[in-house]
Amino acid sequence: MTTAHQFQEQARTLIDDLKAVCARFGLGNDAAEFKIITQVFLYKFLNDKFAYKAKQIEPALAQADSWEDAITELSDNDFEMLTMQLGAGTAKLQPQHFLATLFASQDKKDFHKTFDATLIGIAALNSEVFSVRTAGGSRIQLFDRVTEFISDPSQRDPFAKALINKLITFSFEHIFAEGFDFYSTLFEYLIKDYNSDAGGKYAEYYTPHAVAKIMAAILVPSTGKKLSSVSCYDPAAGSGTLLMNLAHAIGEDRCAIYTQDISQKSSGLLRLNLILNNLVHSIPNVIQGNTISEPYPFHLKTDGAPEKFDFIVSNPPFKLDFSDYRDDLDTKANKERFFAGLPNVPKKAKDKMAIYQLFLQHIVTSLAKGGRAAVVVPTGFLTAQSGIDKKIRQHLVENKMLAGVVSMPSNIFATTGTNVSILFIDDNNDGDVVLLDASKLGKKVKEGKNEKTLLSAAEEEQIIGTFNEKRAVEDLSVVVSYEQIAEKNYSLSAGQHFEVKINFLDISATEFQNQVKASRARLSESFLAAHRLEKLIEKQLNSLNFE
Structure with a gap:
């Protein structure tokens, strides 16, 4: 040891x-x-x-x-x-x-x-x-x-x-x-019993290490140039796992962190995380408050304009009842911020209102020129055929600010069964887009009462390398143009862009007829079995006394 x-x-x-x-x-x-x-x-x-x-x-x-x-x-x-x-x-x-x-x-x-x-x-x-x-x-x-x-x-x-x-x-x-790896592990152990959904408005899920690592490594490739004096932002920061990984990839002394989160508990944990990771200089930028209804005006620019950030990472809440202030958001001042619209208030199941759509729009409009972002979204966002989800995807495509998507394995979060994907936004990407389906990777393990999927280090590196190198790998990734995405109704699902392969068998006409005959025989037997079962059920029902 x-x-x-x-x-x-x-x-x-x-x-x-x-x-x-x-x-x-x-x-x-x-x-x-x-x-x-x-x-x-x-x-x-x-x-x-x-x-x-x-x-x-x-x-x-x-x-x-x-x-x-x-x-x-x-x-x-x-x-x-x-x-x-x-x-x-x-x-x-x-x-x-x-x-x-x-x-x-x-x-x-x-x-x-x-x-x-x-x-x-x-x-x-x-x-x-x-x-x-x-x-x-x-x-x-x-x-x-x-x-x-x-x-x-x-x-x-x-x-x-x-x-x-x-x-x-x-x-x-x-x-x-000791460095980041030591303190990130220690911090995770320290908060493991306290960073879960306790019934409050925002679920304070601890973002898995694999997700945080992949997001940071794609936003800041190790082969890229050294960055300095850059701003990093998370509008739903939680305990700061994503930001710590991002800051470490950039260099803790070369970036400033800005955050907002409605939870006082999360803000306290984030402060502790910043202290452990030599980011004390960013503590004054930690704001506790409601990002959606009252986004904090950092006012860092000399002209007083809202700040735009070089890097944004976030794992925002997906569903939340915000009906009590939804109408307050429908203002002229918010038209640009919520460019794709506001979710309507349903008559039932208000707790399932898609608040991630608001966070995602807020992130897009908070990104600096040439900035990059990585956001955890429900995988259903990638293929919705209409509504706000599609309008956001269309905005990203038409403004050429999309880097790609990584669809993660199910149960990558042990605390939620929702399938998630990571949306990568790049305001400077005029070229191809990478769509990567990692849903078949990983190993299932039990974590308490829940099942969780763990990615191996090799699988993490495979995802990072494939994305950053823009490689098309059979059954894993595809590289597409903005025009191809538009032709698919702006779908960002890798599966819908994979090439359909047809396997042809070299067989004779006689062999083909024999296979057809065998298939018909199996089908006839299935129909007969179903008919016999139906008669048996009818006989048993007739023998019952319902009086």
Whole structure:
């Protein structure tokens, strides 16, 4: 086992231990559990990162028996100089915020108040950089008073002590040199029990790694030129899986991330994801709010025009009841944004309103000149013969801004049975379009009560390579022109564009007649069997007494 794997196992053990503490104090599976776990974990991470960076800046701290004691001996000016050199990605802490300080004071009266005050103090000190904003301009700070989730005041001190004693046994200092693969796996483990549909308006599905990897690798091919100072956007960001993969493909220091999501829980998880992946500079661009009814005006351009983004990735909700504000969207100002129209409100099954159509139109109109996007859509979108779906496809074709489609295997998401495809948009594609059907790839596995399809690494690379190289592969992919798509009623289904093959057999007339005769005999026998079965059923029904 490698060192990285050892530390990953230790980090997972810490997460499990924190969950065990919550369960012991009656918060297992409680709505507050995810806040406690993620925030306490984050406090530990920020404390250790402060130590890691401080020791790099001032090597004498690394030689001291206790770096915490050594740092408190610095003059106020020296301490201030030290914190100024930490960089924007590291939270600023005061000595009273250190984990060692908390650990040493756990036997004092009302320790839970000291614990909460530490978290709130760190949040206030770092509010400018680490706060998520709402669409209305309010700030959602980094931490809550976590011990107040314990309803019995007499149990708050023991709860805080139990948490602190779990944190002191492990250090992140040895793994800050690890990269995206390490932290993406750790983040997935951390949130695996908290990133599912809990009955809210937006289902916060964790996008599978294979989907995220394929989207990023096609949007940003490894053979392409290095990018710099590009903007990346997700209007339904969830916990940020797609954006993390995209940022890693571009380079975390070469892009800025912009997001909006209606879920406060998702926005908090996204912030944690950004911190783990060295994207702290993008936290001020995380907006919690309704993208469809109140798209956040980032106003990044000097003329005040709505921002257009270089890259967009999204796995938006497919079906959702938005009937309560549907009519509010039907305005002159929204005509360009929703160019293909607004779904009507059905008399029944309002929860099945196709909100993905609105997200998709919003994405198309938010794309910068020459920009690229990848969006998860229900596979039915590819072939709808009329309505908004067809109008969107027609718009993409007629404006020559379509790169292609990858239709994924069924159950690629364990949490939904809907077949999904990835729509790739390229504002700069004047050439051919790739339609790829990967529905037959993958291996079925059980995940809890659900069945899930997993793609192998070789299959992922096959999809990425075939798409990026624009290769036609029998029964997998086809390369077509915009004109050919228009001739097929703008269908983006690979199957409808595959060449129909007819196999001819070289047989004699006699052999052909014998095969026809045999087929007729089998057909006659089938008809006779059906007739006998019908008589038997009729006889049994007549023998029954229905009175």
